[in-house]
Amino acid sequence: MKTITLTRAHGLAGVAAMMLGSVAWSGAAFAQGASNASTSTDAASTNAAAATTNAAAANAAGAQANNFRRGGGSGGGGGSSSGGATDPGVRGGDPGAGGPLQGLNDTELSFFAGAKDVFQEVDAVPNGLGPRFNLDSCSGCHSHPAIGGSSPPTNPQVAIATAAGAKNTLPSFITANGPVREARFVRNPDGSPDGSVHGLFVISGRTDAPGCNIKQPNFAAAVASNNVIFRIPTPLYGLGLVENVPDSALQASLAANAQQKRSLGISGHFNINGNDTTIARFGWKAQNKSLLLFSGEAYNVEMGITNDLFQTEREGDANCQFNATPESVIPLQAADLASPSASFQSDIELFSSFMRLTAPPTPASGAAAPVAQAAGAAGQTAAASTQTTGTAGQTTGTASAASTPASTASTMIASATADVSSVMTAAVGSSTAAQPASPSTSGASVTRGNQVFTNIGCQACHTQSFTTTKSQLTGQSNVTIQPFSDFAVHDMGSGLADGVTQGTANGNEFRTAPLWGVGQRIFFLHDGRTKDLNVAIQQHASRGSEANTVINNYNMLSQTDRQSIINFLRSL
Amino acid sequence: MRISLYLGIAACLAGMGVVLHGAILSSGDAGFIQSNPEAVSITDGGFVSEYFDLSYRVPEGWAEGLPGPPPSQSGYYVLGTWAPKGDFAGTIMVAAQDTFFEPDSSDDVKSIVAQFRQVISTVDGMTIDREPSQVSIAGRPGYRVDFSGVGLFRSMFAIEIRCHVVTFNLTTHDAELLARLAGSLDSLIPVRKETSDSVPECVRDYASENVVHRVEPQAVGTRSVSIPVRLIVAADGSVKHVHVIRASAAQARNIEDAVRQWKFKPYAGQGDPVEVETGMVFNLKPASM
Numbered sequence: 139m140k141t142i143t144l145t146r147a148h149g150l151a152g153v154a155a156m157m158l159g160s161v162a163w164s165g166a167a168f169a170q171g172a173s174n175a176s177t178s179t180d181a182a183s184t185n186a187a188a189a190t191t192n193a194a195a196a197n198a199a200g201a202q203a204n205n206f207r208r209g210g211g212s213g214g215g216g217g218s219s220s221g222g223a224t225d226p227g228v229r230g231g232d233p234g235a236g237g238p239l240q241g242l243n244d245t246e247l248s249f250f251a252g253a254k255d256v257f258q259e260v261d262a263v264p265n266g267l268g269p270r271f272n273l274d275s276c277s278g279c280h281s282h283p284a285i286g287g288s289s290p291p292t293n294p295q296v297a298i299a300t301a302a303g304a305k306n307t308l309p310s311f312i313t314a315n316g317p318v319r320e321a322r323f324v325r326n327p328d329g330s331p332d333g334s335v336h337g338l339f340v341i342s343g344r345t346d347a348p349g350c351n352i353k354q355p356n357f358a359a360a361v362a363s364n365n366v367i368f369r370i371p372t373p374l375y376g377l378g379l380v381e382n383v384p385d386s387a388l389q390a391s392l393a394a395n396a397q398q399k400r401s402l403g404i405s406g407h408f409n410i411n412g413n414d415t416t417i418a419r420f421g422w423k424a425q426n427k428s429l430l431l432f433s434g435e436a437y438n439v440e441m442g443i444t445n446d447l448f449q450t451e452r453e454g455d456a457n458c459q460f461n462a463t464p465e466s467v468i469p470l471q472a473a474d475l476a477s478p479s480a481s482f483q484s485d486i487e488l489f490s491s492f493m494r495l496t497a498p499p500t501p502a503s504g505a506a507a508p509v510a511q512a513a514g515a516a517g518q519t520a521a522a523s524t525q526t527t528g529t530a531g532q533t534t535g536t537a538s539a540a541s542t543p544a545s546t547a548s549t550m551i552a553s554a555t556a557d558v559s560s561v562m563t564a565a566v567g568s569s570t571a572a573q574p575a576s577p578s579t580s581g582a583s584v585t586r587g588n589q590v591f592t593n594i595g596c597q598a599c600h601t602q603s604f605t606t607t608k609s610q611l612t613g614q615s616n617v618t619i620q621p622f623s624d625f626a627v628h629d630m631g632s633g634l635a636d637g638v639t640q641g642t643a644n645g646n647e648f649r650t651a652p653l654w655g656v657g658q659r660i661f662f663l664h665d666g667r668t669k670d671l672n673v674a675i676q677q678h679a680s681r682g683s684e685a686n687t688v689i690n691n692y693n694m695l696s697q698t699d700r701q702s703i704i705n706f707l708r709s710l
Numbered sequence: 711m712r713i714s715l716y717l718g719i720a721a722c723l724a725g726m727g728v729v730l731h732g733a734i735l736s737s738g739d740a741g742f743i744q745s746n747p748e749a750v751s752i753t754d755g756g757f758v759s760e761y762f763d764l765s766y767r768v769p770e771g772w773a774e775g776l777p778g779p780p781p782s783q784s785g786y787y788v789l790g791t792w793a794p795k796g797d798f799a800g801t802i803m804v805a806a807q808d809t810f811f812e813p814d815s816s817d818d819v820k821s822i823v824a825q826f827r828q829v830i831s832t833v834d835g836m837t838i839d840r841e842p843s844q845v846s847i848a849g850r851p852g853y854r855v856d857f858s859g860v861g862l863f864r865s866m867f868a869i870e871i872r873c874h875v876v877t878f879n880l881t882t883h884d885a886e887l888l889a890r891l892a893g894s895l896d897s898l899i900p901v902r903k904e905t906s907d908s909v910p911e912c913v914r915d916y917a918s919e920n921v922v923h924r925v926e927p928q929a930v931g932t933r934s935v936s937i938p939v940r941l942i943v944a945a946d947g948s949v950k951h952v953h954v955i956r957a958s959a960a961q962a963r964n965i966e967d968a969v970r971q972w973k974f975k976p977y978a979g980q981g982d983p984v985e986v987e988t989g990m991v992f993n994l995k996p997a998s999m
Contacts (some may be wrong), residue, residue: 397826401879405782412933589835593860629779686776690801694883
């Protein structure tokens, strides 16, 4: 609610959060009035066992790689053969993220500033928080390496559990140094599919919620029965550009190089919105059709704030209703924001605008950087993605604004600003703290890493680039972005399966996680089970995963080349 | 006679402790092993596919690897993977693409391998070591292409069987080992004792153009879904076998129940009516729509 002032003094630990990477309902389900994330009994039953196994895996700090041959079975021998490749840890230096898109005009920039302010607002019960919630602001979850990112190093959920007099018990899977998490139950008590988000905390006991006495879900029992899975916040940078990639470009990308993908065991499909049959592309399972839907669901599911899209309180206890609903609506009187037009927007409009206007993360120099579209492409439907061409260094080389004719609408939306060797870190193992530079992460290694990444097939799903179509925003038409994702969902096998069906993504399937900004990420995979990129790579392989062949290729590389891939990823 | 054969095969497979891959099997159909491309028996020593009429023995010292994903909506299957028991020096991955659901179905296996070679050659740091060339695989004409990059040596062999492109994908970090793996494909032999004319002819779009009696499957769930299905139509036009490639069990059941009631014009082929195998995609709408 815009009447709440951003309380900087709370700091990260005190600030709360909102939009975990995925919310409960797909766009299709929402439009059709469905209320359950997991609507396929068969899919849920098929995936339940794998999902529950992975709840335990996610709980184990520093999860180890799966046996890449038999998924942990015996007789085949093996295990990770990638010894020697070390994740240098979170890349230090300037975050290179959290700011507005380059090229916006003054009006758009002020709108961005206003939206970003609201994105950071902290809510309490009088403003709609709860009755069940996971955190009390958007930016609490989406904060690293800058506002709009993913989970911070210190989990603010620990502090919010007992804020304002609340007496919430901290679930075992929420720790001070662990990732921000939302929890979903795989199945209902009667065995039917669940899949929805269950708020970690309740407002009971808070000084601003007198008389409310609801209890937290029994997470200990859910953990004990392997009936809970987790999701961490997805980074929000650059999503307006992702939103503006036409479906035709995504479809062309997935269809491109089909024979190469088949030689790697890869297929994949899009999470198609059931009503308009377009591609949903946001969230861990690409279950959300739009940024607005993403915002509205998260506001309700993560913070418990009803809004124009999700008008109904999920918790019906009459003693815990303190506000008229919907709690957040379009204001009839202007809020006090820098942008006059932003002052008349609802919170969820401003959240989606923040995502739409925020720039992609800036890679280190020597890594792939977003580049200008070639002359003459303005106004045309975007071409298919670039999947197999060029090294990082070459791509960066094309990013020269001076090489782009001024007469085109092309725009360089981010640029490489830092030298790789000055920003890569040297920590052995993954540290959440930015570390000093390491000679092992030289520009040459990063460039080689990009080549190896492409050569062994990572790029078959982690598609390097797309070009946007016409945009309402100044300077954002026909720009080439480098998200390193095909935005399709792929079967990731029993090792990562969460048993939750969302839209047309089943319990084994996840959207290819965009890798831009991964160099500054702390936690990896949908449940944040590891801080180590090498472990995250190995976890791509398990029974039934489309990534098995590529991970086998990775494991057959020389130690130097495995390291170069890690270094390349940390440069993004 | 046939049932005895199938039961014998099933018993044999059970005794070997093998895994029958495939999410949806028509358990009531005694012929599913021969009618279902996913029904591959995998062992550490290799695999047997009645459907593809292939038996393959992997090199000594190799074991079954991680299984691949279930069939895709476009009819892509990973039939099996293998890796050495000791040093992780290479992999074998056998896959199949159902050409009924392939967008560029007009391409023959030679064209497909040529396209593959073209794409691979554009990958940064990749070298084509052997241009696409015709080879014999299990007595069938196929094509081979070799390529390498970043210290990995790879080879793809492709053949067309029953409107599928079946590929053998070999990867090693040792060029000599790649040659030995390629040599292991010499162990590929047919498994069926029956003559080849017992295999249905495969004809794209036969179902949509020749059905004379059709019963629509009941919808399941709240979403529109596209479900690829393979059918074998008997010589008299009745439905002999239904193979739902990717669907929930309930969706598959409804489709099977409906399609088994369908009648087709008998497929004459080049003379007397014969069995025909074809594919179609069901676009199931939600029950409420």
